[in-house]
Amino acid sequence: MFRPNTLLLTAVFGPYGVKDKYAEALGCQMELLNNQITRCQGIHSPRQAYWSFGLYLIAENLDTSTTVLDFPKWEDFTRELKKGYTHVGISFIVPNVLKARRMALHIREKHPEIKIILGGYGTVIPDLDTFVPHDAVCHGEGARWLRAYFGEDVNAPLRHPALIGPAYERIYGFSSKPRGAILMPGLGCENGCSFCITSHKFNKRYVPLLDSGARIFEACRKTESAVKATGFSVMDENFLKRPERARALLSLMEQHGKPYVFDLFSSAETIRELGADFLLRLGVRMVWIGVESKNSPHAKNQGIDLKALVNELQDKGVIVQASMILFQEHHNEQNIHEDIAWAISLGSSLTQFMNYTPFPGTMLHEQLEREGRLKQIPYRRLHGQDELAFAHPNFPRPADHVRILREAFRQKYLKDGPGVVNMALTLARGVQRGWEDLRARERNGLAWNPATMRYEKGAAPQPDRFMKRRLLMMARMATGLRPALWAAWVYAPNSAARRKARETMRLYVDVLGKPTTADRLKALGLVVTGGIELVRLRWNQLLGRESIVYQPSCRRTEYRKDAPAQAATLLETLASSLETLPDPCHDTAGK
Ligand code: B12
Ligand code: SF4
Secondary structure, eight states: OOOOOOEEEEEESOOOOHHHSOOOOOOOOSHHHHTSSSTGGOOOOOSEEOOOOOHHHHHHHOOOEEEEEESSOOOHHHHHTTTTSSSEEOOOOGGHHHHHHHHHHHHHHOTTTTEEEEEEGGGGGHHHHHHSSSSEEEOOOOOHHHHHHOOOOOOOOOOOOOOSSSSEEEETTTEOOOEEEEEEEEEEEETTOTOOOHHHHTTOOOOESSSSSHHHHHHHHHHHHHHHHOOOOOOOOGGGGSSHHHHHHHHHHHHHHHEEEEEEOOHHHHHHHHHHHHHHTEEEEEEEEEOOOOTTGGGTTOOHHHHHHHHHHHHHTOOEEEEOOOOOOTTTTHHHHHHHHHHHOOOOOOOEEEEEEOOTTSHHHHHHHHTTBBBOOGGGSSSSSSSSSBBBBBOHHHHHHHHHHHHHHHHHHHHHHHHHHHHHHHHHHHHHHHHHHHHHHHHHHHEEETTTTEEEEEEEOOOOOOHHHHHHHHHHHHHHHHTHHHHHTTTTHHHHHHHHHHHHHHHHHHOOOOOHHHEEEEEEHHHHHHHHHHHOOOHHHTTTTHHHHOOOOOOEEEEOOHHHHHHHHHHHHHHHHHHHHHGGGOTTTTT
């Protein structure tokens, strides 16, 4: 008898960022900022954890009944299995492979009838077949792959889920309701930088999920009406690499008067091509740029004055998150420190430091393997904040890999102060400059020309209503960070940081007016919760931890598919399996 397929899509089990039999502590929290950007900033580090977005995208696009289990504890996972599934899909990244292994072994032992499907970045592991029991592996984009696997229509357009971004959000110990949303326009990147796993995993090709500006705009509108969000974190390695799509998106936002806001990743050469004015108009609140190194060998940074680029973007209110890689081939004991100082001197509001990590499947991995320089580092430690996984002639001592990285974070913090103040400063300056520029353009009769992506003298320039809305939106975002400035001032790490917090508060008064009573009360609240958080932090440090580790709660989401869609798929599967049944008159079994 046919039993309809039921799929459980699961993330690996927690706790996360805690060293145990299955995974590491440092570098493996379910957080971006505290993990690898505002690391070492103590209570100033904003805390946000992110859902496993890919799983929701897949579930949204299957006719097969699917349940997504995000951030399960071990008991949540084992209990869920008892509900009866035909298939379980485990999503994992390389450092979590031992967790995926434990989950798969458990399924084989207790539920041998369930088929196991593996997906995500962990599938680049070369010896996966012997390491994690499974029935199938998806090496690429999962929604279309699973449609094919379950005999569904692979070519049906992809539906984008309406997803709220962080699982939790805390600032100075105060928990607030996450309000951002997530956009997943595509996977991979064509630039093919030698170390880049996100490019190599998709064979240095871009795999669009939302292939036009119109489809992205539609996804934004759907999300806005479903979860009331207008700001999006964009999961796309190089969003602006498709300039036509971004231009079409801007044009639709202008037509409909919808100044959505985006945090996104893009390489320097694409940003240069489009220009800071375009980014600002598009609504880029934060852009992540891989600056990598002063002597970056990668084509994306060739001939670009990165400092000027960062300055120009931030002057206009676009927060830059610059990402630098430590222990590249050319680094030695002296120039690595010069390079760190260079990355900090770019003045970006935020800076990520990551150790050069050869993930299997990348050109870097191939090269180091050829040269016999790969070290036998367990997969669980391949997360970029640990000992190098290859022999670096200038850094033979593993302790240095961890120490120099940590010092880089410390230096950034001590020189530029808390990232939260830097972001507030960039936004407030952007609002100030934005109004000045807007008025100057109106005086001089300049209007936005979408063809040249510049402001130019037009025949009959109209008031720039869209940009006014955009600036009001930016002012609202800046206001959101305002109360944090008091706590940043009270708990500042040094006098320069305290001065910066004070100057930022003054700038806020100039740009946005005096703080309201509500602002003051919130600020006072954050000083109090920040104080409590500081005590908790010190306690954790006494216990030998670098910071407080928070755990996201488990979330279970059911995607019940309508009976007609399932029945149709079932009939198709039945028909095709009948077609492939061996003809009894021509039995080939004995051959
Ligand atoms: C968001 C994110 C996070 C979030 C975590 C989200 C979560 N709940 O897991 C945060 C910020 C917390 C995080 C932390 C870390 N991350 Co991270 N992260 C990302 C990021 C930027 C986006 C992931 C995403 O949502 N993409 C969009 C979705 C649509 O794509 P997707 O996840 O790849 O899923 C698609 C396919 O892979 C496939 N698929 C995925 N799962 C499954 C499962 C099945 C069954 C099937 C069939 C298919 C399938 O189908 C999906 C839909 O098309 C990626 C980089 C990137 N651009 O992908 C890095 C990335 C995944 N992270 C990475 C790493 C290493 C880490 C950290 C160790 C820290 C670090 N060094 O960056 C920690 C570890 C945390 C932990 N304990 O697990 C690496 C993984 C490398 C590798 N080879 O394993 C990546 C690729 C970044 C990089 N370039 O190094 N990360
Ligand atoms: S530009 Fe960025 S995403 Fe693209 S290949 Fe290079 S490092 Fe990877």
